[in-house]
Amino acid sequence: MIGVGTAEPGEDGVGRHGRAASAAREIAAGLLVLAVYAVFTQAFAGDRAAADANGRLLLDLERRTGLNVERSLNEALAGHERLGALAAWEYATTYVIGTFGFLGYLWWRRSPAYPWARNTLIWMTLIAIVCFALWPVTPPRLLPGGGYADIVALHHPPATWGTGVVSAGADPYAAMPSLHIGWIAWIGAAAVRARCGPVLLWACVLHLVVTSVVIVATAAHYVIDIPGGLLLVPAAAVAEALRVRLLRRRDGRDRRDRTGRTDAAGAARGQRVAAPDAFFLYVEDGGVPQVVGGVAEFAGPGPPVERVRALMAERLPRLPRLTQRVAPAGRLRRPRWVPAGDVDLDRHVIEVDAPAGRDRRPLDEVVARMAATPLDRDRPLWRLCLVRGGPGGRDAAVIVMHHAIADGIGVVDILRGILEPGLPEADVPRGPGRLVRAAAVVPGLVALAR
Structure with missing residues (x-):
């Protein structure tokens, strides 16, 4: 034979169109999550009294466990204007730049880890949004009578909470869990999944440590918000694993149905052409x-x-x-x-x-x-x-x-x-039963011992 x-065709304008369409779909998914956040913020606006009570509850829990370092760190940072401005900038920008920069890098490199990274990022953001709606928490800087200096509002980094355009649509009672910590921890998990080098992993660890200090020193979060943010990563991974398992189970049922009784609507929708295969349809x-x-x-x-x-x-x-x-x-x-x-x-x-x-x-x-x-x-x-x-x-x-x-x-x-002609099915004789196989193990063990 x-x-x-x-x-093989080279990459041309049509191939770039397929790549642009993929980018448009990813951006649309991100905008959809942003729209969900906006809807939840307006429809489930947290009660200020309840949010303040929950904030004081966290402070009381930290006092009992010796974790209440927010005041001392906040006072130390408030006494250094330049350091406070730098901390406000770090709080406002680096977690966003790092998260979406790394996600874009995985997409650009066509990393096999990209779908998992994208889906888990969406899951953890949605889980956090639900937590904010069900259990609002006032951050220390907004807690009445708390005496904390609002470092972020004092320095007003662009496009952050404290500036009018963002404050109008932001949820001020979203302290627990910390999405800053959750997103940065997600970068580390996605880097491990993508098998990145140790330099990037150590950079993620350093970023996580610095941000943990910053969110507490700026009175934007409680110390206990940090483990809450870290828990978002395994929660999102479990949610994604369950989603994949349900899809595989559904696909398995479709494959096992040999009698033609599959759902007509699902059969009509068909199966999406894989991206490498669709390339040849685009360039033809x-x-x-x-x-x-x-x-x-x-x-x-x-x-x-x-x-x-x-x-x-x-x-x-x-x-x-x-x-x-x-x-x-x-x-x-x-x-x-x-x-x-x-x-x-x-x-x-x-x-x-x-x-x-x-x-x-x-x-x-x-x-x-x-x-x-x-x-x-x-x-x-x-x-x-x-x-x-x-x-x-x-x-x-x-x-x-x-x-x-x-x-x-x-x-x-x-x-x-x-x-080629089909081969007849072989008549395979049945093997020995379980008792016979178990009995045969004994002399084998004796021989091994000898």
């Missing part, structure tokens, strides 16, 4: 069909075309991509594989006569014509042609399919799966 394929045009192919030469005359069509009808259920077509899903979404209905095998399995000749040139010309003819996207993206009278009087089978289905080696494997 020999493989026939097209050259009429002059450059994105197809790959395989050629199988018979030892002599090949089977009749009717026999091959019957064989395809028998084996297509085991090759689901050959029974599906591509359904476009808009500019910002990838296309989907959807059932194509009854596959017209008279159109997909054809037969041609090769031009007379003893060398391979006539067969190569047939292969070239098939590879240069675009596939109809309204039908399954494959064709099979029986070529009669090839080199030396040998017939050949040529299959061509879209690169979104398989690569060159994959096409050869599919062609072998279609044409």
Whole structure:
């Protein structure tokens, strides 16, 4: 067998469009989380009296455990104007720049850890929003009669709490848990997941320590808010693991349903085309069909075309991509594989006569014509042609399919799966029972001891 394929296309404007669409989807997801925060802030505005009571409760708990260092750190920082301005800037900016900068880096590098990182960041933010709505806590700097200096409001770093444009939509009673700590701890967890080097990991540790001191010294958080923020990371990881498990369980049920009783709506929606496969759909045009192919030469005359069509009808259920077509899903979404209905095998399995000749040139010309003819996207993206009278009087089978289905080696494997005879099921004798196997362990242990 020999493989026939097209050259890999370079990245062009269409490829960049697919990358831009991916970026637009990620930005839209972030804006959606921001919208959820805004809605919760307005719909579940914390009661000031309850928030103050919860803040005093945390202070009382810290006094009992010896953790109440907020006042001493705050007074020390208030006496140094430049250090206070630097702390206010660190509080306002570095956790945002670090979090979204690292997330963007993972996306840009196409890191396999990016989906987990993005999803866990969304989960932990949503969990924190729910905590703010259900249990509002006034931070020390806003606690009536607390006597704390509001370092952040004194220095007014741009686009932070204390400036009018942000204060109008921010939740001032969102001290517990600390999202500053949660997001920075998330950077470390995502860096471990992405297998980053030790330099980045130590930088995350340093950033976490500095921010922990800053949020307490600026009276923006209580000490006990720090472990609360750290707990957001495992909570988000558990939520993401449960989500993945539920999806796998649902997909497993769909695969196990062999009787065709799958949900009609789900089947109609189909499965989204994987991003690497969708690339070949984006870059294809009429002059450059994105197809790959395989050629199988018979030892002599090949089977009749009717026999091959019957064989395809028998084996297509085991090759689901050959029974599906591509359904476009808009500019910002990838296309989907959807059932194509009854596959017209008279159109997909054809037969041609090769031009007379003893060398391979006539067969190569047939292969070239098939590879240069675009596939109809309204039908399954494959064709099979029986070529009669090839080199030396040998017939050949040529299959061509879209690169979104398989690569060159994959096409050869599919062609072998279609044409090779099925092996009979082996009559495997039953092995010994559990008691016999257990008894056989004893002499083995004795021999090992000896």
